[in-house]
Structures are given as C-alpha cells and as structure tokens.
Amino acid sequence: MTRSDKMRLGLSTRGIGYHVAAWRHPDVMPGGAESLAFFAENARLAEAGRFDFLFLADGLGIRAHDNPPGSLAHSSENVELEPLTLLSALAALTTRVGLVATASTSYDQPFHVARRFASLDHISGGRAGWNVVTSWSEMEAVNFNREAHFEKGFRYDRASEFVDVVLGLWDSWGEGAFVHDKASGVFYDQAKLKTLHHRGEHFQVRGPLTVSRTPQGRPVIAHAGASEPGRQIGAAHADVYYVNEYDIEKARIFYADIKRRLPAHGRDPNDLKILPGIQVFTGRTAAEAREKFEYLQSLIDPVIGIAVLCNLLGDFSHVDPDGPVPDDIVLTLRTSNADKAIEMARAEKLTVRQLYQRVGGKAGIRQIVGTPEEVVRDMRTWFDAEACDGFNICPAFSPGNVRDFVELIVPELQTRKLFRAEYEGTTLRENLGLPPVKRRA
Numbered sequence: 001m002t003r004s005d006k007m008r009l010g011l012s013t014r015g016i017g018y019h020v021a022a023w024r025h026p027d028v029m030p031g032g033a034e035s036l037a038f039f040a041e042n043a044r045l046a047e048a049g050r051f052d053f054l055f056l057a058d059g060l061g062i063r064a065h066d067n068p069p070g071s072l073a074h075s076s077e078n079v080e081l082e083p084l085t086l087l088s089a090l091a092a093l094t095t096r097v098g099l100v101a102t103a104s105t106s107y108d109q110p111f112h113v114a115r116r117f118a119s120l121d122h123i124s125g126g127r128a129g130w131n132v133v134t135s136w137s138e139m140e141a142v143n144f145n146r147e148a149h150f151e152k153g154f155r156y157d158r159a160s161e162f163v164d165v166v167l168g169l170w171d172s173w174g175e176g177a178f179v180h181d182k183a184s185g186v187f188y189d190q191a192k193l194k195t196l197h198h199r200g201e202h203f204q205v206r207g208p209l210t211v212s213r214t215p216q217g218r219p220v221i222a223h224a225g226a227s228e229p230g231r232q233i234g235a236a237h238a239d240v241y242y243v244n245e246y247d248i249e250k251a252r253i254f255y256a257d258i259k260r261r262l263p264a265h266g267r268d269p270n271d272l273k274i275l276p277g278i279q280v281f282t283g284r285t286a287a288e289a290r291e292k293f294e295y296l297q298s299l300i301d302p303v304i305g306i307a308v309l310c311n312l313l314g315d316f317s318h319v320d321p322d323g324p325v326p327d328d329i330v331l332t333l334r335t336s337n338a339d340k341a342i343e344m345a346r347a348e349k350l351t352v353r354q355l356y357q358r359v360g361g362k363a364g365i366r367q368i369v370g371t372p373e374e375v376v377r378d379m380r381t382w383f384d385a386e387a388c389d390g391f392n393i394c395p396a397f398s399p400g401n402v403r404d405f406v407e408l409i410v411p412e413l414q415t416r417k418l419f420r421a422e423y424e425g426t427t428l429r430e431n432l433g434l435p436p437v438k439r440r441a
C-alpha cells in the first residue's frame with residue numbers, strides 16, 4: 001500500500017480546551033466539560049470539518065497538583081465526564097465522525113474495556129476507537145486501593161497482556177455468527193463461537209465476550225507510548241499513534257522508528273497513522289491570529305502560571321511574576337524540559353510571567369500562530385517530510401478555536417488537496433484508510 005496523499009485529522013478534546021486559560025475566555029462555557037450540549041457542538045464542528053475522529057483524553061482522578069496550595073481552585077482541570085458515556089450520547093448525534101476514548105490498562109479490566117468499546121462500535125455503526133494508556137499519575141493510583149503508581153515495567157507488561165486479551169475477546173464471535181433462524185430455532189452458529197480461555201500472568205479471562213463481532217471487525221486502537229515498551233505495543237497493535245513533538249527532525253526520527261517496526265508484526269507501515277498534536281491560532285490576517293493568541297495568553301491567571309512553574313521546575317511560589325527568573329531558584333525537577341525552559345529564560349532574559357506564558361499555556365503541545373496559508377504551509381512541511389500522517393488538533397479552547405480551524409484551515413487544506421472534501425466511508429477504519437481486520441485464528 002502506498003502512503004496516502006491526504007492528511008488524517010483528529011480533534012482532541014480535553015474538557016473545555018488545552019490552554020490553561022481556556023475557561024476564562026469570554027466565549028467559553030466554563031462548565032462545558034460536563035455539558036452534553038458543549039460536546040455536541042464540538043462533535044458537530046468535527047463532522048462539518050470532515051475530521052476522522054473526535055478523541056477524549058482521560059485520567060482517573062484530578063491529576064494536577066495543588067502546588068502551591070490553593071492554586072488548584074483556580075484550575076478547570078477538576079471535572080470531566082466519563083468518556084464512554086459521553087461518546088455513546090455523541091454517537092446518537094453524529095453519523096460519520098469517529099469516536100475515540102481513553103481507557104487505562106492499569107486500572108481497568110480487559111473484559112470491561114472489550115465490552116464497552118465493542119458496544120460503542122455497535123451503537124455508532126463502526127466508529128469506535130480505544131486509546132490504550134497505562135496511566136501516568138500517582139493521583140490515579142490512590143483512587144484504586146493503592147498508595148503508589150505501578151512501576152513502568154510492570155505497567156507495560158500488564159498492558160501488553162491486557163491488549164491481547166481485549167483483542168481475543170473481540171474475536172469471540174465470527175462474522176454472521178448470529179443467524180437468528182426462527183424456523184429452526186437456532187439463534188447462533190456454534191461453529192462461529194470461540195471462547196478465549198485466557199490464563200496469563202496478569203489476567204484470567206474465560207470469555208466469550210457478550211457482544212457480537214463489531215461493525216469494524218473490532219474498534220480502532222490508538223496509542224501514545226513514547227518509551228521503548230510503549231513503542232512495542234504501538235507497533236504491534238495501534239492504528240493511530242499520538243505524539244507531542246516540537247521539532248520536525250525529532251518527529252521524523254520517531255516516525256521512521258515506529259514505521260520500521262511494523263513489518264515484523266506482519267503489518268504494512270501505512271496501516272498505522274502517526275498524528276502529532278498541534279494547537280492552532282488563526283485569523284483572516286496574521287495580526288488577527290496573533291491577537292487571538294496574545295489575548296488568551298493575557299488571561300493566564302498568575303496563580304496558575306506560578307503553579308505551572310512549580311510543577312514543571314521547582315519552587316516558584318515566592319517569586320515576583322514581573323521580576324526576572326531568580327539566579328538562585330532551586331530546580332527540584334531536573335527533566336530535560338525543565339532545563340530547556342530555564343536555559344530559554346536566561347538566554348532571553350524572561351520575567352517569571354513571560355516564562356510561564358511561554359511554557360504554561362500550551363500544555364506541551366506545538367503551537368502554530370498564523371494565517372490559514374501559513375498554518376497549512378507548516379502542516380504540509382511536516383507531512384511532506386514524513387514527520388507525520390496528519391495531526392491531532394488540540395484546541396486551545398472550545399468551540400471558538402475549533403470553529404476557526406474548521407472554517408479557515410480545513411478549506412485551505414481541501415483547496416490544496418491535502419484533506420478530504422467528503423468522508424470516504426461510514427466506519428472510522430474506512431475513513432482512516434485502514435485495511436479490514438482479520439479474525440485471529
């Protein structure tokens with residue numbers, strides 16, 4: 001199979017938006033993260049923009065830290081709807097857009113996950129996808145009878161077996177197993193039932209699944225593991241791969257690394273779509289785009305800005321936001337991102353406020369600010385360089401920032417034949433250009 005000349009687009013929705021100031025924007029419904037009407041509007045926009053799918057990131061607890069104390073009360077990252085419940089409702093309000101949700105292999109059970117996503121695939125007519133995560137926060141562990149998060153090796157070991165069991169359960173029933181023959185009285189064809197009988201290190205699951213083979217054969221699998229064990233699971237099973245990367249060269253290396261692993265799993269490199277996250281601010285002129293960006297940046301609450309720095313770097317709780325980054329600041333968190341941020345602050349003589357505006361607003365996502373032509377030129381450069389197969393759009397705030405993308409960027413991509421004008425199929429798998437799945441022997 002040759003690489004498609006069309007980009008794939010996902011709309012990643014996390015609460016009311018990815019920008020820390022999203023909820024303070026005058027056009028944003030601050031309680032939108034718990035509103036069906038709010039998500040329905042996002043889904044409507046995603047479908048009008050012919051997005052491949054809507055994606056709900058998820059965590060099993062409040063993962064943000066109350067550091068310094070009191071800052072969490074200024075954050076919108078406190079409430080969110082359970083994703084499968086929400087996507088089931090959105091399935092009834094949409095017809096084409098894919099519906100992808102996150103479920104954790106560390107704090108869930110394979111039978112539950114297999115059943116929920118297979119159900120969503122039936123309800124949506126073949127538009128379901130599961131984002132496989134191992135969870136990363138100890139704030140999730142404490143909600144599941146534990147004091148500490150599982151260690152990474154264990155997590156990925158369990159995840160690998162978890163995915164295998166889910167795939168096995170999804171293969172419980174063959175195509176057309178339910179003959180429903182009223183004359184003979186046969187409800188299902190016994191020859192098309194395969195009971196899993198899984199006994200492994202982490203799970204014992206007899207099966208079969210109580211949901212028949214789904215419209216897509218099985219739901220689509222998404223994944224974002226960046227570590228070696230994460231990449232192994234992704235290369236073996238993922239149909240969609242998320243990544244957050246700012247640097248095109250690093251993205252190309254990641255892309256090549258994941259794609260080269262696929263043949264060992266009997267897969268064509270084009271059977272997996274790698275979609276880096278981007279956050280776009282656009283307008284009819286460059287000045288308008290910049291104004292929208294600067295305006296949102298100006299809404300960052302200093303309490304949240306300082307909290308971002310405390311959680312990313314170390315103790316910034318007593319510094320003056322409009323003073324320079326102190327030379328003697330104690331960096332308790334020496335990650336490569338922390339070192340880069342401090343180097344940047346020193347080189348550009350940033351104030352504390354300027355530093356948190358630079359690193360705080362974007363939540364780790366690459367931002368592009370410009371006219372539709374400029375944004376599409378940037379996206380095309382990444383696509384042509386084989387740094388990606390498309391993008392995971394992570395709106396700064398919804399729905400205004402999504403509407404801008406759909407009204408200004410999508411037509412520009414379509415004019416340049418870089419994106420579909422119409423959905424090609426009815427299932428998510430068909431629209432992503434993925435081959436039909438075979439039932440495992």
Ligand SMILES: Cc1cc2nc3c(=O)[nH]c(=O)nc-3n(C[C@H](O)[C@H](O)[C@H](O)COP(=O)(O)O)c2cc1C
Nearest residue numbers: 057058102133135136224225226227230242243244
């Ligand atoms: C775009 C994107 C979305 C992600 N969504 C979630 C999520 O919804 N829930 C979650 O627990 N982790 C999420 N993650 C974290 C990943 O699952 C993974 O833990 C992370 O990329 C680090 O990889 P590693 O676990 O292999 O070190 C996401 C990562 C990225 C890049």
